[in-house]
Amino acid sequence: MRKRNLWILSFTLLVVMVGYGLVLPIMPFYIQNLGAGGRELGWLMSTYSLMQLIFAPIWGMLSDRWGRKPVLSIGIFGYAITLLFFGLATQFWMLFVARTLSGILSSATMPTAMAYIGDNTAEQERSAGMGKLGAAMGIGVVLGPLLGGWLSEYSLQLPFFIGSGAAFCALVIVLLILPESHNRRSAAASARWNWGCIRGVILSPAGILLLLIFLIAFGLASFQGIIGLYVIQRLGFVTTQVGALWMVMGAVMIVVQGALIGPLTKLLGEVTLIRLGMLGSTIGYGLMLLAGGFITLLVAVGFLTLALAIVGPALNARISHYAGDHLGGVMGLNSTAASLGRVAGPLWAGPLFDLEMSYPFIGGMGVLCIGFIVSLVGLRGKQYETLKV
Template identity: 40%
Template sequence: MQKKAVYSIAILFTILFLVMVGFGIIIPIMPFYIKKLGGGSTAIGLFMSVYSVMQFFFAPFWGRLSDRIGRRPVLLIGLSGYALTFILFGLLNSLWLMIAVRALSGMISSATLPTAMAYLADVTEGSERSKSMGIVGAAMGLGMVFGPALGGWLGHYSYSMPFFVAGGLATLLIPFAWTFLPESLPAGAKQVEKDKTRLSWAVVRHPLFVLFLLAFVMNFTMAMFEATFALLAAEKIGFGPKQMGTMFTFLGLIGVVIQGGLLGRLSRRLGDARLIKAGTWLSGAGLLLIIASASKYLMYLGTAVNMVGGSLQGPTTSSLASKANRGSQGAAMGLLQSFASLGRILGPLSGGALYGIHRHLPYWSGALLIFAVIIFSSDRITALERVAEIG
């Protein structure tokens, strides 16, 4: 990998780590903060989901814009929006203004992830691209390890402090990114929008639709897991907040090790298509193991298998999408993230409803859905890898 690419990836690692710290920093304090402002469970659910709703609609826009004007300005817009909205969170004392700013945050800061993925596609090739996607995935995983811990620690002193810290860090990062992050899109490639697909029924005819569908299903089932697992673990084996924190730290570290250390070598050896399929099957198997878990050791095993699967599948899906859609990386990454966001919107609602019927139903239905989509898409994923190899 060229020195310039390594340098740029390091900056993107820092940006996305910070973004995910900000995403995770609100998890331990938000229910208490919203309750303090007079809201209940409905307000908490609305606050958590409105970001993904905005991301669903706006991620494709930012991706297409980065194809036209370049990656660097769109990344800086996303980072600036992130800093502004988190500082506003710390200043507000109105529940509905908090929800409105959360929506604004989803609109603007959703520019970061699809544009970062497109940036990586610009500066890397072949197995190096899968490795770089894994490194970025590791940054996001680390952010989700440190974010909740930081939020819980700072929130002990003040509910506003975590927001000011996250917004302040982003503000400090803006001049750094402005100075040191070069543009990755060649000047001659700007103003050319080869991929004109929008969020409509026409997207089912997109060459990458099978990857979009896989991104939706994997994020949908993960969101069902996240929405119900604390309840399931408490009922089955008596886990409390302390045990849950330990488990999620353990899972985050697994994701970091795989995506940051192993994925590049595995991609060179096996290829993206095999890793996507293996990861998807492992994710479904992990959900079945969780159902069968009657002790904390089996529960750790089931969640670890599920995490390994997701860590293999997620970055390699992004990598294959970028390789098979040359010339419109931003548009492809935007659509991919939009489908992932749709899964994160619908997953918690579906998981909660299914859990009310039977505590294992979100996991049975999630596993069956995962197995169905990989059986349906297996040959198409292999064909996309061939297209990517031909170039």
């Protein structure tokens, strides 16, 4: 795969994740100005993830039929428009509509970008390509809230306008420079993608990978949902220390997925990396409970993030091998499994934290340990059979 195309895809996902992160520090203040409260904020956040869960496989299927470039362009254009709509909103219903459309349209970008990687890379190099996309997203997750907080000092609307402008720039680059990667033969074959195909994927060896993708997203979202409260209430951290934790998570994710995942895949293979990542994330959750201060917690967070950063690209690359002519559809199911984990994780961890602040970590260890056992039993060797429908 040409490096230029990989950079374009990485920049596109970077813009999407920066736009997502821009919203996080601003939204509570923004909805207050419109007379809304906590319940409405919950609707906005959950609606975005729910729309991504529903529409990611649909966009993936359409990218198999129409091509990667048109679907990716639709996603970026829609995302740019919805960010602009956010900045212009004067009533809560306008925010809700914009957030809903943002979830629907932005869900086209991730599965399509991963399918593009699958179209253009050799099987042994896919983990490295997926890792670079993950690194770009990690940079966006770190930069988004920082830019949002800084720009909001001038105006609460300004971050949305800046994010919209960046998305339009990414759209122009995709339209003018990025070539199409999907061939007509595959497009004709993908027209047979239907609910029977989805059932076939779930019941095939790829279904085990979808389960692991759900579990790892569940574990990460559970951790992210309660770590701030945990360190404040148990260890008495101040805002700068909480910010340092997020910076460590972002830095480790960027370095591992951007530079190390390719060599590690060549050295150990995808299956070994998946197993090590599941085991390491289980241990990382346990280390969180043992940490008693700022430095030890930084080490625990770094170890947990390292494990999660290893397993993600390996899972994405592994499941792409099974897709055959339905790469977009399968990567859409991949995104749906991850979205479901991101929705369920915080909903599960929050009530457990209210019962006892250590319960989410104990439960997370159990969930990820199950994932490790599944990876030992269900992932076998280097052979895989592509989906035939």
